[in-house]
Amino acid sequence: MDTRQLEYFVAVAEELSFTRAAQRLFAVQSTVSAAVRALETDLKTTLFDRSTRRVTLTPAGAALLPEAKAALKALDRARSVVEEASTGLRGSVRIGTMTRLGLVDLAELLGAFYQRYPLVEVQVTTSPTGSSGLADDVRHGRLDVAFVGLGRADLAGLEVRELATVPYVVLLPSAHRLASQQAVTLADLAGERFVDMLRGFGNRTTMDRAFELAGMRRRVQVEVPDLTTVPDYVRAGLGVAVVPALDLQDVAGVTELPLTGADLSWTLSAITLAGKRPSRAVTALLDLMADAIRPESTSF
Numbered sequence: 464m465d466t467r468q469l470e471y472f473v474a475v476a477e478e479l480s481f482t483r484a485a486q487r488l489f490a491v492q493s494t495v496s497a498a499v500r501a502l503e504t505d506l507k508t509t510l511f512d513r514s515t516r517r518v519t520l521t522p523a524g525a526a527l528l529p530e531a532k533a534a535l536k537a538l539d540r541a542r543s544v545v546e547e548a549s550t551g552l553r554g555s556v557r558i559g560t561m562t563r564l565g566l567v568d569l570a571e572l573l574g575a576f577y578q579r580y581p582l583v584e585v586q587v588t589t590s591p592t593g594s595s596g597l598a599d600d601v602r603h604g605r606l607d608v609a610f611v612g613l614g615r616a617d618l619a620g621l622e623v624r625e626l627a628t629v630p631y632v633v634l635l636p637s638a639h640r641l642a643s644q645q646a647v648t649l650a651d652l653a654g655e656r657f658v659d660m661l662r663g664f665g666n667r668t669t670m671d672r673a674f675e676l677a678g679m680r681r682r683v684q685v686e687v688p689d690l691t692t693v694p695d696y697v698r699a700g701l702g703v704a705v706v707p708a709l710d711l712q713d714v715a716g717v718t719e720l721p722l723t724g725a726d727l728s729w730t731l732s733a734i735t736l737a738g739k740r741p742s743r744a745v746t747a748l749l750d751l752m753a754d755a756i757r758p759e760s761t762s763f
């Protein structure tokens with residue numbers, strides 16, 4: 464039994480797929496399969512029930528999983544202690560982020576982090592399914608930390624650090640019937656067409672839920688993956704939008720009004736896996752995050 468075999472076993476057990484485990488580990492699937500078979504031979508037992516449709520843990524595999532995770536975690540701690548004592552903080556941090564954070568200057572944050580810890584490898588990625596996809600990536604061990612715009616109700620199984628909270632605003636074409644009001648309620652928007660993010664993104668999840676709780680049907684006519692493009696579609700008259708007040712660029716022909724009458728706010732959070740102590744590298748990054756928040760953008 465060696466470390467690599469345990470790493471492959473844990474990845475397959477968490478993904479319940481040899482293909483996804485290989486992708487997660489940047490390995491060839493045949494290598495992952497061979498390592499798991501070698502581990503099963505060494506332990507003289509079967510760890511997975513395999514079929515053409517699915518992979519499941521056997522009772523022996525289920526019993527091994529927490530022990531394998533604990534062993535790998537202990538080895539990582541041992542390596543970190545030795546490396547830090549000799550050369551300084553080392554390791555890697557896999558970060559997930561939205562296409563536009565607004566409240567956090569991620570480049571500045573990572574630049575400061577690199578200056579302090581040049582031996583830590585940093586990887587940054589996004590998810591095609593927005594905050595929901597990032598949260599799932601953290602849950603399944605594909606990311607160490609992620610910035611998300613979801614409420615706590617959608618972050619089960621995760622450790623949540625709330626970084627900043629902003630109100631929602633309504634974007635309207637300047638010629639819209641509501642553009643002359645002082646503020647807008649959800650009820651005022653009944654029957655409107657909407658411009659919003661793709662399903663899975665935090666803003667879309669919050670708004671869909673808010674209208675559903677209000678007993679109102681909502682028609683999203685335009686779906687976009689980048690918040691900065693929403694005002695352009697509103698200006699073109701393709702719909703109205705309810706978005707976080709994240710200092711979007713002023714667009715001629717678009718009126719921004721406060722959203723009132725609803726207890727709604729958008730929160731930027733940093734998430735890690737609950738029940739798992741972050742590595743020293745991840746902890747060091749989390750300690751720098753508060754300094755990267757733009758104070759002028761965090762209040763109502």
